[in-house]
Amino acid sequence: MRYLRLYLYFLRFSFSRAMEFRLDFWFRIVMDVVFYVVQIIFFSVLYNHTSVLGGWEFPQVLVFICGFFLIDALHMTVFANNMWWLPILVNKGDLDYYLVRPVSSLFFLSLRDFAANSFVNILVASGLMAWALLSYPDALGGLRIGTYLLLLLNGTILYYVMHIAFLIPVFWLHSNRGLGDIFFAMTRYSERPDRIFKGYVRRTLLTILPFSLISSLPARVLFEGLKPELLLHALGVTALLFVGMTLFWKRALRAYASASS
């Protein structure tokens, strides 16, 4: 309850801050719309040269990519600003301020800055998702769609867990971005259907670096039906990585040496 009340304060401050920078508010909306259009055109051009990609036809890829847009919008709104600041706080020694608070430092640092200027993009991405689902030629059923949305939520948490896990090495590396750029290079894996990958790359993307679990596996559950092993796999990997990331965070805090560490 205390954490919920705290989060509501975060939201209030974030919205009032976003309203101060109105031009940036609109730039952010247009930026994400451009990203959505570029991705849709990219797949449209690809489908001019093949009818199937990774076992999916165009309407299926459209649902898949719109799922990714939704996860990306949620991440940008809820977590991204906080992730941006984390390496800076560590390198400047400003983390002290957060460590002395009587709340979980991970909670505070992950959720403090809600990007109100990206909030509209959640609505845009949801609209695109609704359009993709409504224009899908076959009936999908309420249960499957419900499970799909649940798995997208799981994908959002997984995206956050992996993002912060790539940033935590900044406690030792002292570089300006940690391994953040590598994370962004690797997120491209989650923008492609998982079945295009083969062999050990595919196994890695479904387990150790589960980028394919973010939006591709949820789409497979939607199209291929509910398979308990797939659900268990997605939720289990997320839970395991979350626990691993929390332990990693605690270990990193022990290595933190405050000012200009």
Place this chain on the structure above:
Amino acid sequence: MNARLFALVFSLEARKLMSYRVDFWLNSVIGFAAHFSIVYFLWQAIFSESGSELIRGWSFEMMLLYYVLVILAGKLVRGAEHLGDIATDIYEGGLTRYIIYPTSYLAFKYAQHLGNVVPALVQLVLFATLYVLLLPMPEEAAITPASIAMAAVSIGLGNLLFYSFMAPLQSVAYWADNVWSLNVMFRFSSNLLGGAMLPLTLFPEWGQRVLDFLPFKHLYYVPVSVLIGTMGPAEWLRSLGVGLVWLLVIHLVFRAVWNRGKFVYTGVGI
């Protein structure tokens, strides 16, 4: 700005980037491996699922070569990429100190932008050598000393064009408090329209005709096409002319934006 100072700024920027060595090599190697593997599997799937050996004249091997060169040459074109410090200088008031320096601010920034090309050049040599050693060179590829020379000119033009695109976007900071989104927006659209995401010949005919009139193809598609020999000298010369006209137009727009912006600059930051 005199040549000695330009060289000094260029060299400082290059050394700054290379100073975080672990970070630099981790980002270079893993970033390249991730990008290449995605492209490899994507096109392997497309070629296998479409059942074609050639897609609009591109074989699988030629497609891979195109992407490898786009990834590497693209870094030379983008240089500092965000040029974020122009906007920061404007809205934090840091531009003031350059006003009293006896040198051109924009030339100073371009020297920094070029300094960022050095690590990209190191990567180009390293990864291109690895590619040649590990993967077969497609028969259709015609990389010759002449094509390398033409590509070098096109990469130079692309680098100038990229800077000329980014600088006016950064100058919007005279009126807006955060222009990061504009940079990202430009990166998304130029990647698609410039040929970094796909060779432009894969677009429908009408799309290609539109793209011919736009400046983006000079960033990635033209330098790589001329390098691998899918664009001949006559077409390259014509394209170079079009690129230079675009460079002039964008530069004039930038000058207009910059000069107007200077009037609203207060020097105290936003």
